[in-house]
Amino acid sequence: MVVAEDVAVDYLNPAHHGRTTAIEDASFDVRRGETFVIIGPSGCGKTTLLKTIAGFMRPTRGKLLVEGHPAREPGPDRAVVFQDFDQLFAWRTVRDNVVYALRVARNTPVRAAREKADAMLALVDITRAADKYPHELSGGMKQRAAIARALALEPTMLLMDEPFGALDMITRNQLQIELKNIHRRTGVTIVLVTHSIQEAIYLGDRVMVMSRHPARIREIVDTHDQSDVESPRFAELTGKLRELLVHRDQELDVPEEAVL
Numbered sequence: 001m002v003v004a005e006d007v008a009v010d011y012l013n014p015a016h017h018g019r020t021t022a023i024e025d026a027s028f029d030v031r032r033g034e035t036f037v038i039i040g041p042s043g044c045g046k047t048t049l050l051k052t053i054a055g056f057m058r059p060t061r062g063k064l065l066v067e068g069h070p071a072r073e074p075g076p077d078r079a080v081v082f083q084d085f086d087q088l089f090a091w092r093t094v095r096d097n098v099v100y101a102l103r104v105a106r107n108t109p110v111r112a113a114r115e116k117a118d119a120m121l122a123l124v125d126i127t128r129a130a131d132k133y134p135h136e137l138s139g140g141m142k143q144r145a146a147i148a149r150a151l152a153l154e155p156t157m158l159l160m161d162e163p164f165g166a167l168d169m170i171t172r173n174q175l176q177i178e179l180k181n182i183h184r185r186t187g188v189t190i191v192l193v194t195h196s197i198q199e200a201i202y203l204g205d206r207v208m209v210m211s212r213h214p215a216r217i218r219e220i221v222d223t224h225d226q227s228d229v230e231s232p233r234f235a236e237l238t239g240k241l242r243e244l245l246v247h248r249d250q251e252l253d254v255p256e257e258a259v260l
């Protein structure tokens with residue numbers, strides 16, 4: 001689905017004629033239908049990598065192919081969900097957010113768009129909020145709505161940048177369980193950035209650990225089928241990922257929440 005070969009991404013800084021290398025030598029692939037998780041220290045380049053897959057940015061060096069083609073620009077085949085609670089159109093109801101996206105991105109006729117929107121809202125369990133405006137929703141509901149809108153486009157890939165990062169623990173756990181179910185039901189390929197080791201193992205089929213800025217790939221760890229956080233295997237993977245994250249970055253604080 002995604003093939004990255006020696007990808008490097010620089011940000012140019014016109015003020016100083018300088019450049020910041022955010023990612024260096026990244027080679028990896030994302031397999032169709034898997035949940036591929038990216039973790040790494042803050043500022044290492046996770047969002048940059050996700051934006052490059054989404055087509056918002058282009059690699060400065062190397063090759064990044066999505067379904068065999070360079071990801072030159074964004075498209076509805078790669079729907080993005082951000083951490084930010086304010087990614088919905090504030091002046092449209094929850095249902096109309098989804099309808100509008102379908103009309104614009106997929107040219108869906110109004111009636112079909114409404115039906116699809118209602119099905120998606122049911123899938124993420126916010127049917128009760130269909131006629132509310134974003135400012136009337138909790139953070140968790142806004143994220144559900146953003147996920148519904150993204151899924152409505154029937155993307156081949158769902159790109160998620162810390163989508164549950166700003167939620168309380170209970171809401172976050174609920175949404176993790178639901179995302180796992182949605183993934184099972186739709187088979188959509190997910191690329192997810194998170195700071196939580198537990199979330200990475202629970203949701204991920206594979207977890208790619210990145211090093212400090214500029215980000216290089218440290219290791220890609222197989223974490224598929226880990227839904228029992230109490231299991232010895234889960235604990236073992238947690239230890240392994242923690243070690244990969246702090247290794248050679250001793251001065252780095254691993255967030256409390258990342259530690260089970």
Ligand SMILES: Nc1ncnc2c1ncn2[C@@H]1O[C@H](COP(=O)(O)OP(=O)(O)OP(=O)(O)O)[C@@H](O)[C@H]1O
Pocket residue numbers: 011012020021022040041042043044045046047048049213
């Ligand atoms: N628009 C930009 N212009 C210049 N430098 C940038 C820009 N966006 C990001 N960077 C730099 O690129 C590096 C990677 O940033 P990025 O946002 O990808 O990190 P991240 O891993 O997502 O961090 P976090 O975990 O805090 O979200 C950082 O050093 C950042 O300062």
Ligand SMILES: [Mg+2]
Pocket residue numbers: 046047048161
């Ligand atoms: Mg980020």
